[in-house]
Amino acid sequence: MAACGDEAALAPGGDTTIEDRTSQAYRLPAPNLDADALALHLDGDVAFEATFVTAPAPVNGGLGPVYNHTSCIGCHARDGRGLPQIGTGPTSQSLVRVSLAEGTPAVPGGAVPVPGVGAQLQDHAIFGAALEGTPTLSWTDVDGAYGDGAAYQLRAPQLAIAWSEEPEGAVMTSLRQPPPVFGLGLLEAIDEPTLTALADPDDRDGDGISGRVNYVWDAQLGRAMPGRFGLKANTPTLRQQAAAAYVNDMGVTNPMFPEDDGAIEIDAARLDATAFYTATLAVPARAAANAAANRGEQLFDQFRCTGCHVPTLVTGDSPIAAVAHQTIQPFTDLLVHDMGDGLADGRPDFGADGREWRTSPLWGIGLAETVLVGARYLHDGRARTLDEAILWHGGEAEAARERFRRASSSDRAALVAFLMTL
Ligand code: HEC
Ligand code: HEC
Known part of the structure; x- marks a missing residue:
């Protein structure tokens, strides 16, 4: 791993890195955008922050009839993560994916719609439209103990849905908290051979960590492509992620997902600007490390956290010059991994099964609570602290978690101190 003071390590986004560790750190344009790219980025910023209202408003009309929130930023707070809150209120930021176990998928290899x-x-x-249903979220305590005997308590989510009309057949559910949206153009620019080289589906190297590319339906190309975005790597491109968010999260039809009769509520220019915005947000620079954080960085490697949270990757070609050919430190392999029973949602998403999740990028994670007071971790926001997030790791990550759980309290603190510099 890079030594302390190494410039590449301190600039995790390559030339897109920004020296800012304030509450604004996730929402700044990459500093290496040229004038045209910056102008498009700023158009996208306006689109990302726009609040949609009920038709027939001329500019931001078309909300609903059913939706989860009225703006992108409403869920991705300051372009970071949202909170594990759901239901009818205005503070609802997470969402529940649903599907049936049997039936015909909406697109090849995808979920069977309810x-x-x-x-x-x-x-x-x-107003006037029927609600699909109301989810409620409660938490149950899960007790555990570190190797040194110190007790800890985790919390697991309990999701209940009061359907407006009870669906036929057993419904599988997956609760998802919004992840941050910065640095994503870099992740889009990691080429497919890099991902397949990281994958080890049959665990040939015998390290207990496999990792698979989740091949998902690309609505624009009309074929399966590597998934990169979403918590199960269930979406291939930022354009499709934005288009799906418009139509599903806000009920706003668009060129990729129009009305049955072809009608749209936002045009291609606006969709493209929104996607471009999420592709060109800067990555915050790492904080200077103290002795504990340097020790933590070594432990991160020794515990084999790096088996999935791969520190360094190099991006390939990209239509966006600012993100092409950058050496980056995202701390992810973009692959899906079996994370054990504790984290399983039991709901497949394309090639990812009910136990698999995409390795979360860890860049910027030390700023999560600076950007959003009360920020939570993991796909459903169950972890209140970074310690809790690590303690939930199971499956392919069980060995790494056990090394952390059995470590001395000072080593555990050092590992977290390292994460806080990211
Ligand atoms: C209701 C809350 C909500 C709204 C509104 C919303 N998102 Fe999201 N967003 C999420 C959740 C939850 C996920 C994770 C989805 C999954 O795993 O399937 C996500 C994932 C993403 C990702 C992928 C990030 C990653 O690391 O893979 C991007 C990009 C994104 N959203 C952009 C947008 C844009 C652009 C808009 C507005 C057009 C938007 N979102 C509106 C909740 C929301
Ligand atoms: C087998 C692969 C794997 C290994 C090994 C692994 N992780 Fe993870 N990590 C993941 C995946 C997958 C997730 C997302 C899980 C989820 O959301 O349910 C994750 C999530 C996290 C998160 C929460 C991120 C967020 O944005 O909420 C942290 C923090 C984290 N890992 C730290 C670590 C540390 C520290 C280690 C070593 C002790 C480690 N991980 C080892 C795969 C791994």
Whole structure:
């Protein structure tokens, strides 16, 4: 791993890195954008922050009839993560994906939609429209102990859905908290051979860590492509992620996902600007490390956290010059891994099964609580602290978690101190 003071290590986004560790750190344009790219980025910023209202408003009309929130930024707070809050209120930021175990998928290899609901529960409706259902979230305590005997308590989510109309067939559910949206153009520019080289589906090297590319349906190309975005790497491109968010999260039809009769509520220019915005947000520079954080960085390697949270990758070609050919430190392999029973949602998403999740990028994670007071971790926001996030790791990550759980309290603190410099 890079030694302390190494410039590449301190600039995790390559030339897109920005020296800012304030609450604004996730929402700044990459400093290496040229004037045209910056102008498009700023158009996208306006689009990302726009609040949609009920039709027929001329500019931001088209909300609903059912939706989860009224703006991108409403869920991705300051372009970071959202909170594990769901239901009819205005603070609802997470969402529930739903599907049936049997039936015909909406697209090849995808989820089987729940009749009348689709593959996502929209828990809001405009005036006069029928609500699909109301989810409620509660938490149960899970007790555990570190190797040195010190007790800890985790919490597991309990999701219940009061359907407006009870669906036929057993519904599989997956609760998802919004992840941050900076640095994503770099992740889009990692070429497919790099991902397949990281994958080890049959664990040939025998380290207990496999990792698979999740091949998902690309709506633009009309074929399966490597998934990169979403918590199960269930989406291939930022354009598709934005288009799906418009239509599913806000009920705003667009060129990729129009009305049945072809009608759209936002045009291609606006969709493209939104996607470009999420592709060109700067990555915050790492904080200077003290002795504990340097020790933590060594432990991160020794515990084999790096088996999935791969520190250094190099991006390939990209239509966006600012993100092409950059040496970056995202701390992810973009692959999906079996994370054990504790984290399993039991709901497949394309090639990812009910136990698999995409390795979360860890860049910027030390700023999560600076950007959003009360920020939570893991796909459903169950972890209140970084310690808790690590303690939930199971499956392919069980050995790494055990090394952490059995470590001395000072080594555990050092590992977390390292994460806080990211
Ligand atoms: C209701 C809250 C909500 C709204 C509104 C919302 N998102 Fe998201 N976003 C999420 C959640 C939850 C995920 C994770 C989805 C998954 O795993 O399937 C996500 C994932 C993403 C990702 C992938 C990030 C990554 O690391 O893979 C991007 C990019 C994104 N959203 C952009 C947008 C854009 C652009 C908009 C507005 C057009 C938007 N989102 C609106 C909740 C929201
Ligand atoms: C087998 C692969 C694997 C290994 C090994 C692994 N992780 Fe993870 N990590 C993941 C995946 C996958 C997730 C997302 C899980 C989820 O959201 O349910 C994750 C999530 C996290 C998160 C939460 C990120 C967020 O944005 O909420 C932290 C922190 C983290 N890992 C730290 C570590 C540390 C520290 C180690 C070593 C002790 C480690 N991980 C080892 C795969 C791994």
